[in-house]
Amino acid sequence: MELLIKNGFVFDPINGINGEKMDIAVKNGKIVESVHDRRAKKIDATGLTVMPGGVDIHCHIAGAEVNTGRLMRPEDHIKDTERKTTLTRSGVGYSIPSTFTTGYRYSRMGYTSLMNPSMPPLEAKHTHEELNDTPMLDKASYPLLGDWWFVLEYLQKGDLAECARYVAWMIGTTKGYAIKIVNPGGLESWGFGRNVHTIDDKVPNFDITPREIMCGLAKVNKMLNLPHTIHVHTNNLGLPGNYATTLDTMRALESVATDGKPVAHITHLQFSSFAGDDWGSMRSGAEEVAKYINAHSHITCDMGQVIFTDTTTMTADGPFEYTLYQLSGHKWVNSDVETETSGGIIPFHYKRNNAVNATQWSIALELALMIEDPWKIYLTTDHPNGGPFTAYPKIIGWLISRKARMATLKKCHKKAQKKSLLPTLKRELSLYDIAIVTRAGQAKALGLKNKGHLSVGADADIAIYNVNPETTDIARKYKTVRRAFGNAAYTIKDGKVVVKDGEIVQHVDGRTIWLDVQTAEQVKVDEEMKRRFREYWTVEYENYPVTDHYLKISDPRTIKADV
Amino acid sequence: MITLTPLKQFRFPVMAECINPDVFQGKSVDEIVQLTVWEGNKQKKLGDLFKIEQTPAETPSIVINGNVEEVRRIGSGMKSGEIVINGNAGMHLGEKMAGGKIIVNGDAEGWAGSDMKNGLLEIMGNAGPYLASPYRGSSTGMRGGKIVVHGNVGTDAAVFLKGGTIKIIGDAGPFMGFRMCDGTIHIEKNCGTRVGACMTGGKIVVSGVLEEVLPTFTIDSVKAKVKIEEGDSATGPFYVFIGDLAESGNGKLYVSKANNPQLSTYEKYL
Amino acid sequence: MSTTVNAVTCPVCGCLCDDIELTIENGVVVKVKNGCAMCESKFFNYKNEHRNKTPLMRKEGKLVPVSYDEAIHKAAEILANANYPILYGWSSTDCEAQRVGVELAEEIGGVLDNTAVVCHGPSILSVQEVGIPTCTLGQIRHRADLVIYWGCDPWSAHPRHLERYTTFTEGRFKGSEWKEYMNKVKASAGKKKLLSLERREIVKRKPEPIIEKVTVNKPPETLGKAGRKLIVIDVRKTMTAEVADYFIQVEQGKDYELMLAIRALVKDHELDVDQVAGVPVEYLEELVDAMVNCDFGVIFFGMGLTHSAGKFRNVDVAISLIRDLNRRTKFAILPMRGHFNVTGANTVSTWQSGYPYAVDFSLGYPRYNPGETSVVDVLLRKESDAALIVASDPASNFPRKAVEHLVANPLIVIDPHMNATALLGDVVFPAAIVGIEKAGTAYRMDHVPLPLKKVVEPPEGILSDEEILSRILEEVRVIKSQRMQEAA
Structure with a gap:
């Protein structure tokens, strides 16, 4: 199939294209130099904005945790339903949409690739089964490895090479894409209801510290040549004063950085940038964190924007969710996974008139505006933790328009208003910047070579929005932009038009991307390994791996490791 | 006034949230006939299921003549006007209602007055389970208004009650007022087990028999009289219990002394 | 010829022990290692029980053998014409079949419920x-x-x-x-x-x-x-x-x-x-x-x-x-979940519809309110007008009044065995036994997914739940599109 997108204003930051009027040609699902002018189907993009398809580096959309969130919140679904059509399956929202609805809603916003950031290896099959039922998108998952006993033991022994081999084995076994670290050491401690509070606390029963886990895995990540860096959810997340821990974490990782390239992605940075001593004195630590990131090149991050709405928080950080339970008394799910990780879920309503919530809202925007290089910080809500992904257009509005964010700030708690740094921040992102923070930057940080740009050979994942950058002052007309990004004029997935005017016009299945990491010497699967398996887990070695049966469309990327 | 008469005995569930004075307001009969309802998995028009007539009388706004126990969500979210149902009413009658009045000359199925905010719901017969209680997973609960049931009430009524008054002239089922935090319930006859479990505030008055008080309630005093609402009080004497201790709660449970001699063992703690 | 299969997952209870070792001779399980008595009984006796060899249809009051094609068409017709059908069971089959089940329920605007409704549904x-x-x-x-x-x-x-x-x-x-x-x-x-x-x-x-x-x-x-x-x-x-x-x-x-x-x-x-x-x-x-x-x-x-x-x-x-x-x-x-894949039934239903059981698709989108949309209550209120029962036997464990209404309407049963419900059915499909004759996935009581193995061949010509359901779904779509064309 051939397709020609004519005359649009193209924003393709990886290629430095900033709103130039040009045509994009597509053939067989890829961007090509040119197509047969007569045969090709044409899309007239005159007066419209053309970007690569959106990429989300961190959104909880599938797996055990997400599904337990769905199960516990019928009151969240009943207010937001999707009727079956001849093309689409039915479903429910709101903060934790059912799988089909998740796919459709992302697609309607022009997104084409997502990263599901929290996969307990033991339950990886579940994650993949759900991803198979999440249409319209290419997907990948990060296995949770920061508190896996194998990792703790090999790092504690100082055997990085063996650790790397096991991590490579685990990524292949779970069909994963990157190393996810959540509250390193804290999750193992949580097995007995405890936590770690600095990056140098010893993990109970294991002679190791969070610093050693993070630096060790960052080195392993390099040895394995993984396309993405380690993906870190810091210690003390969500607690006042934690910006200091975040700074400690980033400083600790300096030792791994040698070539000026990023070695770690600090995810949902907002939740890790609180200053103050307690909830009463909690304030923004964005300035300190942004200053550090501006001065260093080894860190990328994403926002973790808070939206004022009723949402569902869910993370592998069991002790953090427990803190939320203590604060709120809400219904609370905790789910620890043997040998690997923990998890927790709490419904949460972020309110403008709550000083802490309003400050959180401000912090994320402060970070996005004060971190000067848009290639370092990406737009996320840590869906659904800060709010549902359907709020992305709102965030775009706040980023491109001082007027938009001041309008919201004015409605916030007085104390939060007074402490907010937003009034001093004049920066307004351009559409070029938005293309970076919503796709190009994310694709680059993930090492997704065929995504996030429109060069010849790239996947033909394209979003077209109804914004004319020539005639629209986006800072003033932010509502127009918000509407446009909420309902793509076209979404094109693998060269197929799947959305038109915000409606699904074709149901397609996306691919599941995973890494086949090839180490020179491989993990030995012998009787000893099987015995150890039985000792550590309650399932047999043979039944642990995610087999091809669990991937509807498998897209393995072969990686040659240095070990 | 609009009169609705069912054209048949409904077999499948009928979803008819459009039967609501606010929706009918300003519409002609022809327009009302066209309103959308669902019967089982088929979409229908209101006129397919009901004979619809208009009379000049102002009140009540809507009268339904006949049994409509399969018709659900009547008066859902209504803010004003009056509905009279001469027959039995289906589930979710007057759920989330914020004003106006519903009178049922018959029984009402489950979830009547669910999450009610204001207005009056009067059921001349019996009410099913979950009267005034919230939807699954929600802790909203009834916040205001008044419900009167002349017959008996099913299980799990007034869960998460946060305000308003519920008067039950007959008997009440188990778990009445579960996790309630405010508001008043008066049960004129007998009450099922585990009344007030996990309550943290509010008032439950049992004028009839309550076999057993939960072990996590502690006796506070004996009172001669208790106020139900402005101009209405119940005469005792009543044992007054405080609970539920499992929630470190401060709810008040009044139980008739005369009708419950088995509770006299508590008197030693007074 | 004798072969040994190890790390077999036991398709009996919610423990889903996955360390069972089976010895197979001439297509029959002859030895079970590591299993409990329930496990052994399942692997030894699946063949001896009242297996149904062919689809059956009630004609003039009697169940008579028919082809899969005929039975599938009849089943699809019943479901496509129903105003408020119920689809019940699901806990003793694999997630793969359950997925098709949700899609079928949505397609026909039915009420989907699993056996959790009579066991741990209240826990949910x-x-x-x-x-x-x-x-x-x-x-x-x-x-x-x-x-x-x-x-x-x-x-x-x-x-x-x-x-x-x-x-x-x-x-x-x-x-x-x-x-x-x-x-x-x-x-x-x-x-x-x-x-x-x-x-x-x-x-x-x-x-x-x-x-x-x-x-x-x-x-x-x-x-x-x-x-x-x-x-x-x-x-x-x-x-x-x-x-x-x-x-x-x-x-x-x-x-x-x-x-x-x-x-x-x-x-x-x-x-x-x-x-x-x-x-x-x-x-x-x-x-x-x-x-x-x-x-x-x-x-x-x-x-x-x-x-x-x-x-x-x-x-x-x-x-x-x-x-x-x-x-x-x-x-x-x-x-302590009972059936080996009741957790899976809840899990699949939840990711596809948002709700774990008692899901009513009659309005075109999922609705959930046990007590209202749960199958036993629907039957007791006599609302349904057709039923599809998969891998379950409600006739022997539902209240009598519910069973009366169940059998008073067209009843389709998919089950490996001729259970009480099947005997009362109008269209009855034999199915391969999941976890023995059909590979798939099940969720342990703690939500850990485990693969189920196919260790022997099903009786000749016998399809799996997943295949039967997929074919019914396909046929329902054919009937519906024909009807739309006729209307146009």
Whole structure:
């Protein structure tokens, strides 16, 4: 199939294209130099904005945790339903949409690739089964490895090479894409209801510290040549004063950085940038964190924007969710996974008139505006933790328009208003910047070579929005932009038009991307390994791996490791 | 006034949230006939299921003549006007209602007055389970208004009650007022087990028999009289219990002394 | 020819033991290693039971053999024409079939419900109100030093639960209490032998004064011991209770009161009563001490809790207790799920529709309200006009009035065996046995997904649940599009 997108204003930051009027040609699902002018189907993009398809580096959309969130919140679904059509399956929202609805809603916003950031290896099959039922998108998952006993033991022994081999084995076994670290050491401690509070606390029963886990895995990540860096959810997340821990974490990782390239992605940075001593004195630590990131090149991050709405928080950080339970008394799910990780879920309503919530809202925007290089910080809500992904257009509005964010700030708690740094921040992102923070930057940080740009050979994942950058002052007309990004004029997935005017016009299945990491010497699967398996887990070695049966469309990327 | 008469005995569930004075307001009969309802998995028009007539009388706004126990969500979210149902009413009658009045000359199925905010719901017969209680997973609960049931009430009524008054002239089922935090319930006859479990505030008055008080309630005093609402009080004497201790709660449970001699063992703690 | 297949997942109960070793000779299982009696019975007997060899259809009152094609067309016609069909069962089939089931329910605007509605469905209602602090079974093996079984008897219903996951397993931080149990069993066997000798008057003993009344429910000295402790709370002394360190006999139907009282005691409140549900409050205080002072505690609950007076509120109070206890130490709670893939049925239904069971698609989108949209209630109110039953036998376990309405309307049954429901059906499909003749996926009671193996071939020509359902779905779509064309 051939397709020609004519005359649009193209924003393709990886290629430095900033709103130039040009045509994009597509053939067989890829961007090509040119197509047969007569045969090709044409899309007239005159007066419209053309970007690569959106990429989300961190959104909880599938797996055990997400599904337990769905199960516990019928009151969240009943207010937001999707009727079956001849093309689409039915479903429910709101903060934790059912799988089909998740796919459709992302697609309607022009997104084409997502990263599901929290996969307990033991339950990886579940994650993949759900991803198979999440249409319209290419997907990948990060296995949770920061508190896996194998990792703790090999790092504690100082055997990085063996650790790397096991991590490579685990990524292949779970069909994963990157190393996810959540509250390193804290999750193992949580097995007995405890936590770690600095990056140098010893993990109970294991002679190791969070610093050693993070630096060790960052080195392993390099040895394995993984396309993405380690993906870190810091210690003390969500607690006042934690910006200091975040700074400690980033400083600790300096030792791994040698070539000026990023070695770690600090995810949902907002939740890790609180200053103050307690909830009463909690304030923004964005300035300190942004200053550090501006001065260093080894860190990328994403926002973790808070939206004022009723949402569902869910993370592998069991002790953090427990803190939320203590604060709120809400219904609370905790789910620890043997040998690997923990998890927790709490419904949460972020309110403008709550000083802490309003400050959180401000912090994320402060970070996005004060971190000067848009290639370092990406737009996320840590869906659904800060709010549902359907709020992305709102965030775009706040980023491109001082007027938009001041309008919201004015409605916030007085104390939060007074402490907010937003009034001093004049920066307004351009559409070029938005293309970076919503796709190009994310694709680059993930090492997704065929995504996030429109060069010849790239996947033909394209979003077209109804914004004319020539005639629209986006800072003033932010509502127009918000509407446009909420309902793509076209979404094109693998060269197929799947959305038109915000409606699904074709149901397609996306691919599941995973890494086949090839180490020179491989993990030995012998009787000893099987015995150890039985000792550590309650399932047999043979039944642990995610087999091809669990991937509807498998897209393995072969990686040659240095070990 | 609009009169609705069912054209048949409904077999499948009928979803008819459009039967609501606010929706009918300003519409002609022809327009009302066209309103959308669902019967089982088929979409229908209101006129397919009901004979619809208009009379000049102002009140009540809507009268339904006949049994409509399969018709659900009547008066859902209504803010004003009056509905009279001469027959039995289906589930979710007057759920989330914020004003106006519903009178049922018959029984009402489950979830009547669910999450009610204001207005009056009067059921001349019996009410099913979950009267005034919230939807699954929600802790909203009834916040205001008044419900009167002349017959008996099913299980799990007034869960998460946060305000308003519920008067039950007959008997009440188990778990009445579960996790309630405010508001008043008066049960004129007998009450099922585990009344007030996990309550943290509010008032439950049992004028009839309550076999057993939960072990996590502690006796506070004996009172001669208790106020139900402005101009209405119940005469005792009543044992007054405080609970539920499992929630470190401060709810008040009044139980008739005369009708419950088995509770006299508590008197030693007074 | 004899082959051995190892790491087979057992398709019987929610334990989903995956270490079964089978020996197969000439396409028949001849040896089962590691399995419990239930497991052995399943793998040895699946062939001997009343297997149905061909689809059947009721014609002139009699079930007669027909082709799959004819049966599928008939089934699709029934479902496509129904105004309020129900689709029930699902807990004894694989997730792959369940996925098609949800799609079919949506396509025909039906009510989809699984057997959780009559077992742990009520537990889910409580999870929706208060959440659930839980964990995978391995966490318990490695860490738990206090294991409480409440209203369940794993010894009989989940035979390998204790040896694989809890008290009798060797964990990283906590050891097995197997030896102690052996001593206890020996002692108890000795006692029994003595009693039997007495009965047969071979040995004569002076009758001891019976002081049972006082010691009933008294905690043993060992409650304060180091190492793993096992407590059983039930209305009767079950097999599991026999091996427990402490057995609490709760008065019938008073679990709620007992648990609520424990909650108040955990919060250091004083009670106005001396005993609750037959247990003196001073004993309860000792129990609370044991709970608060453990490193990692867990409560497993069964139908004894979900189906006695109070129903799902019993689970509510149990979970609330665990919430309270987590403010003092680490505690988890797990339901003892029965059917091997009832957890999967809830899981699949939830990711596709947002709701775990009792999902009503009649309005074109998922709606959920057990009591309103649950199949038993739908049947009792006589609302449905057709039914599809998959891998379940509601005719033998639903209330009589519900069964009457079920069979009064067209009834389609997919099951490997001729069960009671199948005998009453109008269209009956034989199916391959999931986990023996069909590979797939099932979820363990703690939500760990495990692959099910195909170890032998199904009887010739027999399709799987997944295939049958897919073909019905396809046929329904054909019928519907024909109808749309006719209308146009």
